[in-house]
Amino acid sequence: MPKKLSLEGRIAAISLLAVAIGASIPIVLIQQGINTPLAWTGGLLLALPTVLLLLRLVIGPISHSLKALEGGLLNFRDGDFSVSLVTRRNDQLGYLTKLYNEVAEILRRERAHIYQQELLLDTLIQSSPQALLLVDQGDHIIYSNSGARHLLNRGKPIQGLTVKRLLPHCPQELADAIEKKKEGLLSYSENGETRTLHLSNSSFVLNAQKHQLIVIREMTRELTRAEVQVWKKVIRLISHELNNSLAPISSMAHSGKLLIRQPGQSEALEKVFDIIADRCQHLTEFTQGYARFAKLPAPSREPVRWQQLVERLKPLHGFTLKGELPNRPGYFDPVQMEQALLNLFKNAAEAGSDALNTELQIKVDQHGQELVIRDRGHGMSEKVLQQALLPFYSTKPQGVGLGLTLCREIIDAHGGRIQLQNRAGGGIQINLWLPWPETQTAE
Template sequence: MQFSLEGRIVGVSLLTVLVATSTPFILLQLGLEPELAWSGGLLLAVPVVLALLRPLTASLNRAIAALESGLLNFRDGDFSISLAIQRRDEMGRVSQLYNEVVEILRRERAHIYQRELLLDTVIQSSPQALLLLDQSERIIYSNTSARHLLNNGKPIQGMHLEQILPYCPPELAGAIERREDGLFSYSGDEGAVTQHVGNSYFVLNAHRHRLVVIREMTRELTRAEVQVWKKVIRLISHELNNSLAPISSMAHSGKMLAQQPAKSGALEKVFDTIAERCQHLTEFTQGYARFAKLPAPSCEKVQWRQLIDQLSPLQQFTLEGELPARPGYFDPVQIEQALLNLFKNAGEAGSDNTELRIIADRQGQQLVVRDRGCGMSEKVLQQALLPFYSTKAGGMGLGLALCREIVDAHGGNIQMHNREGGGLQIRLWLPWPDKQA
């Protein structure tokens, strides 16, 4: 049976009192003076106390030192050390609890490590490029797709963002640097490439971080275009049937009425109905023909003021900033049509005012259209450039698709993203001819 720490201290105290009180009586029996007898009892009690407390304090000090060492390991994140203290007192129970906590933390760390390993494996194998930046725009994490996209597969962790942007396409670099969310198209080694860039922000360890997600949209857009073409074929078939069936029926009725001279008034109505259906069918097919038969651009030098003067009577807008001194170079008819489509979309989105800003520099010429309409949802933004995709009742979905075709034919690109405070911004970028670049 082992006493508790408190019991042993009480036992030592009682034994010390017994020695201190019994020793003077023994010395008095031996004939010593009372003062000497009591002094001798006290002097003898001191070494007795020290001799009895020494084993107790030594074992207690060893247990406390072991516990202190274990807590220091806790502070350093090391949970591999357990205490080998075999005691049945309070320190023994504390040591047992310490070992149980160590085991729990060890299992939790192993579990967290396995989950982190699984999460890292999933992120590294993701086709989306992910970049985690700290508040100083330094890369603290990236996956394999991001390294291949931005630095030819070489490590980029620890590098500053401005160090890797020159190695990626200029359109993508500009979108990342401007922290814009939206679709961005450019010409790559394998043809036209469309990507979606998203930015999100969060606070980690009291520091603001930025997560950049770059999603390849080219294949998805291709698959979506196939679905859209199927939808268009069904739509055209439906529209043709709705027009040809009445025309066929009315033609048969007209043939019967032609044999009855008294029914000339009814025959005239038949011809009017046939003409109306033919006119509707002509307007329907001409809308698609304009998109399918877009001619190659006939580029020439264009004075910006001349373009503004031609657009102003057709659509209300506000010119933002000064016009560049250097004239533009593009097909004025096609670019005018593209801008009118954008102005029309802005008005249909509920924008009271549409802004046009024109920038010409050494890299190219930009026409930026900004509105304060309802903007676009993430899903609509990803499909807005598809031909025949429309969220408007009765819309043909050709406006933005025609703009993309015009810009692509000029060798440029189109970028779209929602504005802070509501609205949409669309940037048309056109290159200079090689001899002027």
């Protein structure tokens, strides 16, 4: 079967044919003895329709194919990939049409795949127990899930509403937290029951506009379960500590009774009473530690000179001051902060860090005040580091697991944060960050 000419070949052939027709007319006229300008013009005019007809036979199908490709590309621009083109051409335009159909098929499959993924994601989000709200730059809710509708609007649709219009339907505590873009735990009473929620806010840019994602998580059951577990652990710890102290006290008391009946046992009796006194002292410290943790009052903040804080801590525990003290006074509860720092210095000493290698550095900026404690003790494993701030967690044989927990409670009460990390070369670094009160401005 002879191979068809390409598009360029067809146009070239038509051009050559038109030249041949145009050149043959003068030859024919000369052979017939006609050699006038009028005859020549008439001959050319007779040849022109033939040339145009031949050109139309070639260019017409080309124009039709180009218009079809143009329409298909316009559909692509509008996001419509459903149109396929039919062609019987076996040239470059036919090849382009084939490529167009292949691209359209790929785009159709990818769109179907993305649609299935979006459907799966939407199903997961809608069935999530967390309440999710996506708010655009104009404060309109552009997306929400079932949990958000039931929590915030009694199951009624909220998409399209503004946050300001939605808030009156929410519990007052939750409405205030959303309006002020707060984060963290909040509690309120509903139908005689206390509900606890965790609220988080995040901002991001989508389609060149700022959006806000609000996630509200129900924490009541989780906190109840956690509270029960904590109480069980507390009971086990207290029972363990009491048994460890009461058992030897009882044994020593019985031994003391036997020694009293024997003359010349005053030295042995003294040892018995020393052991009893030691166990009683341990029980006293144990119960006082729990009492301090349970009765931690709200911080009474006041301006504190850093030099005064350092001078009060130095005699109680050895450490090295690193860097210069800021000129701007701190603002916190001095008694609670001293207690937190003493606990950290005590931990550093028990971890094997001496006063020279235990450092305190104090820094302030426009956002807050930061105290950094570094030691060169034995550090912590990753597992211990993750649980070090949990109540009643301790790796010490005689520890009650309240030292770091008390520090965290003090820092949290000040609205700050505590961070622990291992140091390169051994030891721990603890960062205590406290914000300035809202009434103060940066100097």
